[in-house]
Amino acid sequence: MFFTLFLKECKELLRSITYYMFLLCTILFYMTQLGSFDPISQPVKEEMKEEPVSKEEQAMKAAISRLMTEFSANSYSTYPFGFIKEVRLSGEEQEQAGQIIEKLTGLSPEEFIRIATDGKTSSDAVQVLRNISYEEFMEEMEKLDSLLGGGSYYEPDSLLGNTDFPNTYEEAEAEYERVLEKDRVTGAYGRIFCDYMGIIMGILPVFLAVTRSVRDKRAKASQVIFAKKASSFTIQASRYAATLAMIFLPLLILSTMLNSQAMYLAGVLSVKGNPLYMYEYLFGWLMPTVMVVLSIGFFVTELTEGPLAILLQGGFWFYTILAAQKLTGYVGTSLVPRFNSVGYYSIYEKMKPALVANRLSYLLISIVLFALTVFVYEKKRRGGLFHARTLLSNTKSKHKA
């Protein structure tokens, strides 16, 4: 029964204009963003810095330098949702920020401001006290960031994010070797594929879900389907699985195209590429995104039978895209984890535990939402909770039309 319904649903999708628009947009997005293959190449010594500076030192220097400008003006730039938001601290909060500065540099806030505004400011003008460890420094930065309401330059992740990339030739060379050895080249392209396609997969599936959910209503087929033998779970699961499969079909083809280019490059670089890495990323990284967007679409539309799911998912997508604090190595609670670079396996290694937790959480959310969809559908079918067949239409309008 399930397989028959699954095939029917796939055929239904192939008859839907929304699906062809989805295909067109997915292909167009792939062509514009990933169409020109960006090959991994060995670092060139002449292009890199000579003197090695530790990442910790870089991060601390950058924070102090920025503080000199922002603390003295009591004007801090934060990016809580991707847009700049200027924060001015109250007298008491600015005092607390002053205490943090004093603890880290040994300078009183007045002295710090005087140095910052005397016209000879340089990033070396103020040094962090020697007895302050890197961990202590970051703890203080965390306090400062929470004083500013989050999303500031001083957020430890953000401070370190700028230093994640290799700084010296040796580091770049080691990073390059890691990509060859651990990623076997293809893994690096799997990440960039998931990064770009994740952006549109964070929104596009909701249109397919809404289209499918309202189709029965428009065709006035609900009553006929309600009376059929198939269980609510089978009906909903076949729709869900068919939509998921039809979304993944073009993604599989496009990722295979990129994979074959990556395999060829691996051969050129004398590495035995692993063709499976691409698909591991595709299913592990991208599938939870698609599943949760589909679940939101199916659940909210089953509940309201209107465009609410599109508006909700649109808002969620907008937030998730703009709230990414960095484009390479950002996970957090984001629906669309970002890795907008080819290579840099060590950054990926660092984000991996958070990424796995994030992806599993979204997978779980999508399963829960799907279960709720089946529950609502079953109730509507039995004429239980929702007598008027939708949640919102239960409340009868008192207006005279």
Place this chain on the structure above:
Amino acid sequence: MPEHYYQIQKVNIKHNMLPHIIAGAVCLLISPLMIGMKNLDSYQTAKVIEIFFSLFGILLFVPVFMPELNKSIGDLIASKKESMGTLLFMRFLTSLFLTAAILFGFLTALHFGNCRFSFYQSFYGAMANCLFLGGMGMLFFSLFNHMALAYMMPVLYYIICYGGGKKYLGNFYLFSMMWGSFQEKHFIMAAAAIMIFLAITLRSRQQK
């Protein structure tokens, strides 16, 4: 305005636009929490207006054709004396007025927040973007009588612009003010007017 036009606007707001107006109001009310609206330079102000405010066009113009999705309502409306074209145009005007009023309030808040921008240019630019995205949604709505598609196409256009569509879209790139260029807004406004005209004409013929 004749009494029945006023009634059309009233019924449209109550029965069709209200959820969308509420969604817009919520977005607007929470925007100061998400977005800095004080002391922004011209680039930052343009970013807020073009990337954030443009989406109000999709929110407020796409629902113009929504009531007729229910065929019974469509048949009932078609049986009335008022022509379908006039009715749809009146609904469009409601959305236009609402967008303009919200935009005016938004820009006034930016103005008093000491942001650097030209009020007239920003108003025109933001309206052009809203009408363009909304008009695209309306056009697809009338072409396919399909709600999801009507939202999908302007959202995708927006994503293409966001994802670096500058080199592909030329004069129809939505975020040009962020790059210091304004002339694109005239093309966008003209395209919006054409799409809206076509959408209303097609839709009113379909509903006859």
